[in-house]
Amino acid sequence: MIQNTHxxxxxLKNAGPRIVGFRLRGSDKNLLAETPGEGWKTAHGEYRLYGGHRLWYAPEQPDLTGFPDNDAPLVETLPNGVELVQAVERITGLQRALRVEMEPDGREVKLTHRLENQSPTEMEIAPWAITMLPPGGTVILPQANAPLGNEFLPNRNLVLWPYAHWNDPRVIVKEDHLFVRGEDRGQLLKIGYYNPYGWAAYWHAETLFCKRFAVLPGANYPDRGCNLEVYVNSHYAELESLGPLERVQPGKCVSLAETWEAQPAGRMPEDLEEAWLAAARLCGHLSVEGEGM
Known part of the structure; x- marks a missing residue:
């Protein structure tokens, strides 16, 4: 465990790299989902979900992307954190690493996800940071408006997976933001889109969680242009940030950085516009500068 003022x-020391707990200092409430008994079988052994946060990569190939990481990673202690380095995967030739850092009194947790190609051939991959959150909350996502003077070009997308439905009531579309209810409706849900602002929030119980990530306009993002994806089932909701697809030569690596911030916020307001403004303020959204940021 690492900790600071906030x-x-x-x-995990015996598997991963994985983060399995994220708590406000002085609280015993885990802000991440806990799924210790869940997993699935792959051609290379059992993949254990554990819960929390993991490093994935795109394009997704179930038996390779989900290569079992049940062995202990190398744990390197850093001045303000830790780095967890997985052994090279014998099938893919990839080595996954996760660095976690926070200043002694810092309000942000910085995560750096790294994929290193230790195979003899070039790979085209994108790093993919998946944060599993407890069910019952609400995802809050910023969305672009059409810029003046450029009304003839598309500037928004919404991507659905085969098991998702356009009329799913958990997805609420507003003019410049989206809500996704992280609740069980008897069917799976996954959507993705290009998020130009580089943040996403989750309001659960009385805590507001913000994930921030780098955005590269014009980059070749996977999954039909998605740099942010949301997945919901009966046990958890996922906030997933993605880097662009890159050709990675042997011995080279690709990385994705993101930061987390959380704060007590009370129950989410029934007025969705109030909830949007609260999340946007926490995450530093420019459109609410005039609202008291």
């Missing part, structure tokens, strides 16, 4: 972050 947070406690727990990681």
């Amino acid at each position: 947070y406690c972050v727990e990681y």
Whole structure:
């Protein structure tokens, strides 16, 4: 475990790299989902979900992207954090690493996800940071408006997976933001889109969680142009940030950085516009500068 004035972050020493706990200092409430008994079989052994946060990569290939990471990673202690380095995967030739850092009194937790190509051939991959959150909350996502003077070009997308439905009531579309209810409706849900602002929030119980990530306009993002994806089932909701697809030569690596921030916020307002403004303020959204940021 690492901790500072504001947070406690727990990681696995016997598997991973994985973060399994994220708590406000002084609280025993885990802001991440806990799924210790869940997993699935792959051609290379059982993949255990564990819960929390993991490093994935795109394009998704179930038996390779989900290569079992049940062995202990190398744990390197850093001045303000820790780095977890997985052994090279014998099938893919990839080595996954996750660095977690936070200043002693910092309000942000910085995560750096790294994929290193240790195979003899070039790979085209994108790093993919998946944060599993407890069910019952609401995802809050910023969306672009059409810029003046450029009304003839599309500037928004919404991507659905085969098991998702356009009329799913959990997805609420507003003019410049989206809501996704992280609740069980008897069917799976996954959507993705290009998020130009580089943040996403999750309001659960009385805590507001913000994930921030780098955005590269014009980059070749996977999954029909998605740099942010949301997945919901009966056990958890996922906030997933993605880097662009890159050709990675042997011995080279690709990385994705993101930051987390959380704060007590009370129950989410029934007025969705109030909830949007609260999330936008926490995450530093420019459109609410005039609202008291």
